[in-house]
Every structure is written in structure tokens, then in C-alpha cells.
Amino acid sequence: MSDGQRVHMAPMKVAVIAASSRVRASLQALVEPNPALEFVGSAADAETLVDCLAGSLPDVIVTDIEPEASDALKALFEIGHAPPALVLLSDDPDGDWILDVLPADALAILPLNAMPAEIVMSIEAVAAGLCVLPPDILAKLLSGRKPSHEAASGEPFEALTLREIEVLAMLADGLGNKEIARQLDISDNTVKFHVSSIFGKLGATNRTEAVMLGMRRGFIMV
Structure with missing residues (x-):
């Protein structure tokens, strides 16, 4: 595409779900300075985020939600016809439970101690329709995917x-x-x-x- 044909792309809307207010603030601070991203809200759980967003859906959700809370996250993805992409921060990124909580087509799985640049890069990747997965999880997904x-x-x-x-x-x-x-x-x-x-x-x-x-x-x- 030539310079004259470039089309301005609206910033990708990013929301955060994290139990810790400190984590929510840290993730918000990562998103807001990036002109390609727009922070639209955060909450301690999926239900509260739904209320906060008043029926609209973000393009990307960044969350450290625990496996036992996955039903709430799945419910959030069922609200719209086009589910948001997901960046999941986990202290067990290689666990089999991951396979049961991945409702998004585009997603990233990162350890909780991922570097800020890795998180931002993963947000941009899933917003572009890509996946960022640990090798073990990728192998499991591919082996079970039609x-x-x-x-x-x-x-x-x-x-x-x-x-x-x-x-x-x-x-x-x-x-x-x-x-x-x-x-x-x-x-x-x-x-x-x-x-x-x-x-x-x-x-x-x-x-x-x-x-x-x-x-x-x-x-x-x-």
C-alpha cells in the first residue's frame, strides 16, 4: 500500500480484568501511552467489566483471571458476535486447564512475570488476529484442533x-x-x-x- 493509500486505523480498545487494583493500574499504565491502543476500562471480574462497558465489547482483554473463574470469562465472550482477543497472564501457562478457558480465536498466554514490552507486543499481536503461545500449549492446541x-x-x-x-x-x-x-x-x-x-x-x-x-x-x- 502506498503512502497515499494508507487508511487511518482507529486505536484498538483494550480492557483489563485483574483481582488486584495494583495489577489493573500497572496494565492500564502500559496501554495508555501507546497511540495504537485505547484503554476502555478495568474491573476485578468479568461481570463487573460488563457493567462498566455498558454492553460494548473491547477488541482485546488482558486478564490474570484464575482457572476457577473461567466461567465468568467465557460468559463475557458470549455477549457479542465477535469475541474480543485475549491476553492471559498466568502463573501456570503450561497447565492443561488452559485448553478449557480459551474462547478467543486470537489470544496470547504469558507468565505473570512477563516483561511490559512482551505484554504490549502481545496485545498488538492478538489485535492483529495472531496468537502468542508457549510451545507446549501450541502443540496441544494443534493436536486437538479440527x-x-x-x-x-x-x-x-x-x-x-x-x-x-x-x-x-x-x-x-x-x-x-x-x-x-x-x-x-x-x-x-x-x-x-x-x-x-x-x-x-x-x-x-x-x-x-x-x-x-x-x-x-x-x-x-x-
């Missing part, structure tokens, strides 16, 4: 998004992350998330393999 398509051999695989196909085509052209970011007018970090997602969906371990698998499955033509 694939979108099947290859000619019958081997299941997941479909790529339109943006992922764009990135994959640029990988096939031999472009590096910085050049892809420049051409698509996105950040280097967003390109990294897209590349990681492509690798995960195609089962690739490097760029060359991703391009070969993408060609074999009809996502790109070279």
Missing part, C-alpha cells in the same frame, strides 16, 4: 489467512522481514508473528520449507 482443509494426500492442514498468504508469497520472493514490513506497512514484530503462524500451520521449520509446502498446498504459485 483442520480447515485437507491436502491431496489426505494429510490435514490449516488454512492461511489472506495476510499470511501475502507474507508467504514475499518469502517465496526471497524478501527479509524488514522489506516485508515496509511493503505491507506493518511492524517487524508483526511480520515475525505472521511468519511464526505460517510455520505452525504448514508444519514448516524454515522459510524454504514453508514456501515448498505453501506451493504444494496451493497457497502460492512461483
Whole structure:
């Protein structure tokens, strides 16, 4: 997209659910200085947040909600037709319980002691429709997730998004992350998330393999 064609994007609306007022204040302080994000409210639990937001839904929810409180979080996601993305801060990010409390299509799971930059970067990633997951959780999710398509051999695989196909085509052209970011007018970090997602969906371990698998499955033509 050329400079003259760039469209102004509204800030992503971010809400916080955390039992501790200190944690809520810290997360609010991370969001507010970022011009791409808009802090819209916080609460100690999902029900209170619903009342606070008066029926509207944020684009992203950041929460340290405990597993036993997951029903409240799921209820919040059932309010709207398009569920918000989720950034989950947990002291047990590798636990099996995670698989039962992930109602969002785009989500991030981070340890409670994650660095501020990691949290902000994860908010931006899930707002872009990406996932940020520990390797163990990703493997569990992929093993239990129904694939979108099947290859000619019958081997299941997941479909790529339109943006992922764009990135994959640029990988096939031999472009590096910085050049892809420049051409698509996105950040280097967003390109990294897209590349990681492509690798995960195609089962690739490097760029060359991703391009070969993408060609074999009809996502790109070279």
C-alpha cells in the first residue's frame, strides 16, 4: 500500500480484568501511552467489566483471571458476535486447564512475570488476529484442533489467512522481514508473528520449507 493509500486505523480498545487494583493500574499504565491502543476500562471480574462497558465489547482483554473463574470469562465472550482477543497472564501457562478457558480465536498466554514490552507486543499481536503461545500449549492446541482443509494426500492442514498468504508469497520472493514490513506497512514484530503462524500451520521449520509446502498446498504459485 502506498503512502497515499494508507487508511487511518482507529486505536484498538483494550480492557483489563485483574483481582488486584495494583495489577489493573500497572496494565492500564502500559496501554495508555501507546497511540495504537485505547484503554476502555478495568474491573476485578468479568461481570463487573460488563457493567462498566455498558454492553460494548473491547477488541482485546488482558486478564490474570484464575482457572476457577473461567466461567465468568467465557460468559463475557458470549455477549457479542465477535469475541474480543485475549491476553492471559498466568502463573501456570503450561497447565492443561488452559485448553478449557480459551474462547478467543486470537489470544496470547504469558507468565505473570512477563516483561511490559512482551505484554504490549502481545496485545498488538492478538489485535492483529495472531496468537502468542508457549510451545507446549501450541502443540496441544494443534493436536486437538479440527483442520480447515485437507491436502491431496489426505494429510490435514490449516488454512492461511489472506495476510499470511501475502507474507508467504514475499518469502517465496526471497524478501527479509524488514522489506516485508515496509511493503505491507506493518511492524517487524508483526511480520515475525505472521511468519511464526505460517510455520505452525504448514508444519514448516524454515522459510524454504514453508514456501515448498505453501506451493504444494496451493497457497502460492512461483
